[in-house]
Amino acid sequence: MGQPDETTHFGFRDVSLGDKQTLVNDVFHSVASRYDLMNDLMSAGLHRVWKDVMINALNPPCGDTPFTLLDVAGGTGDIAFRAAEAAGGGFRATVCDINSDMLSVGRARAIARHLDDRVSFVEGNAEALAFPDRNFDAYTIAFGIRNVPRIDLALNEAYRVLRPGGRFLCLEFSTVDVPGLDRIYDLFSFKVIPPLGGVVTGDAESYRYLVESIRKFPKPYTFAEMIRAAGFSRVNWQSLSGGIVALHSGWRL
Numbered sequence: 001m002g003q004p005d006e007t008t009h010f011g012f013r014d015v016s017l018g019d020k021q022t023l024v025n026d027v028f029h030s031v032a033s034r035y036d037l038m039n040d041l042m043s044a045g046l047h048r049v050w051k052d053v054m055i056n057a058l059n060p061p062c063g064d065t066p067f068t069l070l071d072v073a074g075g076t077g078d079i080a081f082r083a084a085e086a087a088g089g090g091f092r093a094t095v096c097d098i099n100s101d102m103l104s105v106g107r108a109r110a111i112a113r114h115l116d117d118r119v120s121f122v123e124g125n126a127e128a129l130a131f132p133d134r135n136f137d138a139y140t141i142a143f144g145i146r147n148v149p150r151i152d153l154a155l156n157e158a159y160r161v162l163r164p165g166g167r168f169l170c171l172e173f174s175t176v177d178v179p180g181l182d183r184i185y186d187l188f189s190f191k192v193i194p195p196l197g198g199v200v201t202g203d204a205e206s207y208r209y210l211v212e213s214i215r216k217f218p219k220p221y222t223f224a225e226m227i228r229a230a231g232f233s234r235v236n237w238q239s240l241s242g243g244i245v246a247l248h249s250g251w252r253l
């Protein structure tokens, strides 16, 4: 468990755990208004496909059966909206994010999509969730966990708030495992994304952090071990797009 003076990575820099969260918050305050546009540009729309794979795995009930989703680090609401659109009338989602600017964009998008009665937005930290034990049917976190300073605490919290039988799903950038693709991916990540982020959001540095943080995230088998250590069963992962992204899953049994 992290102590206040322990260090971690902010991209390629070593920083204290407390500083990492402050720096991450600055990144998302800075890019919130152009975040969705940048996602489309830097992934050539592929983030939509990856998110659809997550929603297929979640498989929320289509009928009126009650089903509650907690989408942590949910930002502007993409995962919750997709799940709500795939689900029936019994579906409710709570988007929890530490960043008020990302949540404001999400709330406006929920109203525009007429989903504000089924998707609510709450400010909170993945490391210390303000929800009771055994409260949700599913917990999702997409492209969020690598930004959390103490990943082990976030995983413990995910386990705590899930009901027995509840599903844990985590979509995150991973390790490219296709020869040739790795070099193209590195070139695109370090030479294209930060300048593109600079043009679109006026903040190239934030996008430099985002690509560096991908390289510092644990390998999929190491992350799967961390998920098991939090108590989850039937832990598995699926590589997508040659390992650019992985969908990790587990159950609270």
Ligand SMILES: C[S@@+](CC[C@H](N)C(=O)[O-])C[C@H]1O[C@@H](n2cnc3c(N)ncnc32)[C@H](O)[C@@H]1O
Pocket (backbone or CB within 6 Å): 021, 024, 025, 028, 072, 073, 074, 075, 076, 077, 078, 079, 096, 097, 098, 099, 102, 124, 125, 126, 127, 141, 142, 143, 144, 147, 148, 149
């Ligand atoms: C890359 S965005 C992902 C947003 C959304 N899940 C998506 O896929 O589009 C990462 C999000 O993680 C949030 N975040 C970072 N640290 C967090 C923490 N400790 N607790 C909750 N959210 C956090 C950021 O504010 C940001 O909205």
